[in-house]
Amino acid sequence: MLMEGGEPETEAKNVTSQKALVCDRCHDLLHHSTKGDTAKVTMYHPTVESLRETIEESPHKYNHIYHVIDAADFPMSLIPRLNVLLGDVPLRTRNRRSRAGKFQHDRKTEMSFIITRSDLLGPTKEMVDAMMPYLKDVLRQALGRVGERVRLGNVRCVSARRGWWTTTVKEDVWNRGGAGWMVGKVNVGKSQLFEAIYPKGRMTEKPQRAGESTRQKEAATTNSTMDENVLESDEDLATTNLGSLLPPPQPAKNYPDMPIVSSLPGTTASPIRIPFGNGKGELIDLPGLARSDLELYVKEEHRQSLIMKKRIVPEQITVKPGSSIVLGGGLIRITPRTPDMIFLMYNFTPLHEHLTNTDKAIEFQNQTRQSMGLENISLPDIGDKMKHAGTFKLEHDVTKKRAGPLTRKNAIGLSVDTLPFRVLSVDILIEGVGYVEIVAQVRKRHLERILASQNAPAEVQKETKPKATPQDTTDPFADMYNMRRDMSVDDKAVEPKVQLQPKESPEWPAVDVYSPLGQFVGSRQPINGWLNNKPRETADQKKSRPRRSMKGAKKLEKKRRGEHQAA
Structure with missing residues (x-):
């Protein structure tokens, strides 16, 4: 069967089904995962300044920046002051008169957070939806002083793998139009989220005139599309700057090729522009x-084990005095600082945990001791680089959630104030x-x-009343000068209020954490x-209530009957 123009249908199918060419690195990531030789090539990550210059080259009037944050170590993947570094992008404050957005240099740029x-x-x-108030509170603390002023109504918590709230974000991308920029650190899930929220299959067709024959319509559409393609290609060639940071746009398709998703840091080496909606906008x-x-401190064959790829169901580890927990065979060490106290620890990392004596844990981390049952994933000869990352206090009270049926409303329902203990985390x-x-x-x-x-009050020094200075009767303006409120000697000295000044208290339950160079470690309020x-x-694991032993029950019943008859 021949199509119009005399070309076979098979050739047309081959042309349409032909995929875009990829480099060797992308080919190895698609077919050989991260084990290929090209996947081991070090990638140079961009800076915030280079991303700002790239966004400034946007040809769109409306731009929206999606700040992507990873939930695995939330909020450590947050980029501080990103709205300022990318060109003073306004964040809507809590003031009821604050505007949702504003134009700067004939362009409107907004930003939202996606976890x-x-x-x-x-x-x-x-x-996960019930955790949104907690996530917003932690995000406010991570934003610093700005976090107390902004509304944070633009925060989404999504899962591209499970499809949680991706449809809502996809509709937002479609309704906004313009350019949507995916900004974040490496391995936070930008490319996977890109595929989940990209509006596919929404190419709108232009209306045609009524009364034309089918052949005339097809000829007119083919000629018009050819002319438009020629004009667009000429315009693109004329406007393309070979030294620009933003690559030229791809041709619009209903189902274009999506960015490659891989656990290798730096999979996306350059900006990827994919338009949608026949000119309505594009996602970058x-x-x-x-x-x-x-x-960099982990062996090359174990670097992929640092990435959390699925939800972890941990085991409860009881750390008694004199014991420590080691992660990755010595990469991270957590040692209780408070004596005579038992700690419960739960490892939500893909690293293998090992509970051992503190002296042995120090030797494992310093690489002066080895064990057949414990593999150290850190590089050799870096034991001297293990430093103290900090002392972290358990200052957050989680008694209400941890007390179980004691404080549960449908159980005993006791108040937390009546309990003789507190649970800190x-x-x-x-x-x-x-x-x-x-x-x-x-x-x-x-x-x-x-x-x-x-909360012990600090020492307060009372202000003494200033002595009255002798008045100069020769000055005609002396009375007016003394009548000023700030110079009046009759005003009583106001005693300052007692302010509670917190000071360091070593009595808080605390732990010491040791890591390479004392870095890569932080803390947050517990997420439970x-x-x-x-x-x-x-139901099979639940133990039923044990039955009462029936041994000697008949003899006991017979004895009771005899005593009753004798009475």
């Missing part, structure tokens, strides 16, 4: 910024890897002593990962 890979936080969508995937150099973040939840229980009196010593991701207990 990706939310399926790592919980097993169901409802559980930018290269990721540098995230963490922790992989903190999350230790490892940049680009995950987090470790740490929990400890203290007495209520112990916590009250800590708060009392922390164990309560949301602990192993599900089935």
Whole structure:
């Protein structure tokens, strides 16, 4: 069968089904994952200044920046002051008169936050949606002083793998139009999110005149499309700048080729522009910024083990005094600082945990001790680079959630104030890897002593009333000068209020963390990962109430009958 123009249909299918050519690196990532030789080539990550210059070359009037943040180590993948570094992008404040956006240099640029890979936080969508108030509070603290002023109504928590809230973001991309820029650090899920929120199959067709024959319509459409393609190609060639940072746009398609998704840091080496909606807008995937150099201290064959690829169901580890936990065979060490206290730790990282004596843990991390059952993934001869990353205190009270049926409304329903104990917790973040939840229980009196010593009032010096200076009767303006409010001697000296000045208190339960160069470690208020991701207990695993022993029951009943008859 021949199509119009005399070309066989098979040739047309071959032309349409032909895929775009890819480089050797992308070919190896598609077919050989990260084990190819080209995947080991070091990629140079861009800077924020280069991304700003790239966004400034946008040909669109309306631009929207999607700041992509990873949920694995949230909020360590947040780029501080990104709205200022990218050209003073306005964030809507809490003031009711604040505008949603404004034009600068005949261009409108907005920004929103997207927390990706939310399926790592919980097993169901409802559980993750309930974490949104917590995620916003942590994001406010990470933003610093700006976080207290902005509204944060532009925060989304999505999962491209499970399809959570991706449809809503896709509709937002379609309704906004213009240019959508994916900005974030490496391995935060930008390319996978790009494929999930790209509006596919929405190429709008131009209306045709009525009364024309089919052949005339086809001829007119083919001629018009050829002319438009020629004009567009000429315009593109005329306007293309070979030295520009933004590549030329791709031809519009209903289902274009998406960016390659890989766990290799820096998979997207240059900006990828894919238009949608027949000129309505385009979505642009930018290269990721540098995230963490922790992989430089890990053996090459174990670097992929630093990436959390699926939700982790941890085990509860009881760390007693004199013990420590080692991650990755010695890459990270967590040692309790408070003596005579038991800590519960939950490892939400893909690294293997090992509980051992503190002296042995120090030797494992310094690489002066080896064990057949414990593999150290860190590079050899870096034991002297392990430094103290900081002392992290368990300052967050999680008694209400951790007390179980004692405070649950449908159970006993006690108030937290009536309990004789308190449960404190903190999350230790490892940049680009995950987090470790740490929990400890203290007495209520112990916590009250800590708060009392922390909130002890500082010494206050009372202001003395200034002495009256002798008045100069020769000056005619002396009376007017003394009648001023700030110079009146009759005003009483106001005693300053007592301010509670917090000071360092060593009584807080705390842990010491050691890492390469003392870096790549942070903390946040706990997300209660164990309560949301602990192993599900089935009906078979639940132990039924033990039955009463029937041994000697008949003899006892016979004896009771005899005593009753004798009476």
